Amino acid sequence: MNKKAPKTTEQWIELFANEELPAITSTVKMLDKFSNDDKSSLPKLSKAILHDQALTSCLLKVANNAQHMGVNKVTTVSRATVILGIKAVKNICLTAKLVDSLLESKSLDFRVYEKLMQLMANSFFAGMLAKMMVPNYSEETQEEVYLAGLLYGIGETAFWSSGGTFADHLVNSADINSPDFIQYCEKEIGSSFSELSRGLANTWNLSDLLIKALDQPQSRTNEVKVIYFADKLSTAIAQPGGDKAKFNDLLTNIASVMKITVSQLKVRITHTKQQAEQLLISYGAEVLVEFLKDLPLASHFSSNQSLASIIQVSKEKAVLETFISLTKLMQSSRDINKYLQTALQGSAKAFKFDRCSFLMFSDDKSQVKSRFVYNLIGEKESVNIALHLRKSENVITRVIETKVPALINDYTNRQWRDLVTKELVQFIDEGVAALIPVKIGNKVIGVICAQRFVDNSSGKTSVKLIKKQVIATDDFQQLCALIEHLNMCLTMIMTR
16 A cells, blocks of 8 residues: 555545455445344344354354343344344444454554554443443434444544555554644545544445434534543543543533433443443453553543652662553553653653663664654653664664664774764764664564763754763663563563
8 A cells, every 4th residue: 555645535435345344344234134123124134144153153142241141041043133132133243243354454563453452442432331321212222322432433443454554654653642643644544534434334324323423523412422422431541641621521521411420420431341341252352351441540641740840769769660660561551652651761760861762663674763752851752763774784783683782882982883874973973872672572673772962061063972971881781671671561461
């Protein structure tokens, strides 16, 4: 897929519906043949489902899920359709095929994979939350609201599942955690994710409620409101961000629609999360369970700290805290970006590096480019770094190939004479640098570069080297140990 030639919305829809996700399209067409309000459709639908062994198995598992424990064990498809109703059965079949098709996505960049898994978990949770928000509506309306919540973000999910090298390019060329990342992607794609969702909803002839929710997300009707709120809530729970007040306002608005208190709402959200976890297992999507998060605490919301408020701690304590933070992350997250940023921020603050960067491979692996950059007080910086790997043998190439860290306190030393190119001289800027490989298992995915520069007290652009400006061997060894711990964490979360 040519990243320089974004496709039109119609071309993206054609790609998703007919080339990348044909199983979903086929299932939608099959289900569309059976009327939602025609009892005579039940035996015909049952017969159609029986032709698909995977759908049959999934339907029976969901029918026997804990939330349906008021009935005897369901052993036949016909019995399941009678107990659950035709609308619920159709939704189960579509959900099962959607989950199965998206989980089959292969050869994804690890960042794309993580994003896709989080989006899938968010969408499933959104569907469950939307249904939770309309407890007094008819079962048919609840099912329609569930499906609309589930598929509200299908355009974005389908893109990360099927975007191929184009998606890899986007996720590698910008900060995926930036608030502007979605806008950046939509500009590059040539369409908005909402337009892609709307196009797929029309192509698959899905509910009018979903299309209305995409067209008028803040409509006054409660059915549309809850779809919009459910999507916002599932995303906010997964990634709290920095505005606790906005999150509280969202909870207040949802509680108002449901005519309950915020405290009661929180209890119902927690219960819905537990139901979602059980259902994901029934759908064979256990991998998504860990991406469902509990309601965020106050400590989960980031806060802006001024330089004066930053508490100075000893190097040893800061290193230990970073070790502990990485270890704790293993209990709650598989988001590689969080591990990298935790390690970079902790290293920069602990060892007082002027700059600590994670350099990742470009699409064709001819360069390493800055993914995250932090300064000595642990603040993220917008610095664009790009260093070539193929033009000549250099120290970064050597670190990647040998998987051995390098400490460059004097790049004019004979040890580095043939490995420090003019490009690297400019990059080091007459300072010092430590280069350490980041690995998942035995595979290098990038390099962490820790740097110190000379204090430019004169205010001039040209910075001259102070000979005593070095990275001590003890610091380098501790830094290597910290990054080795990072590597162990990344390996464990990606292979468990």
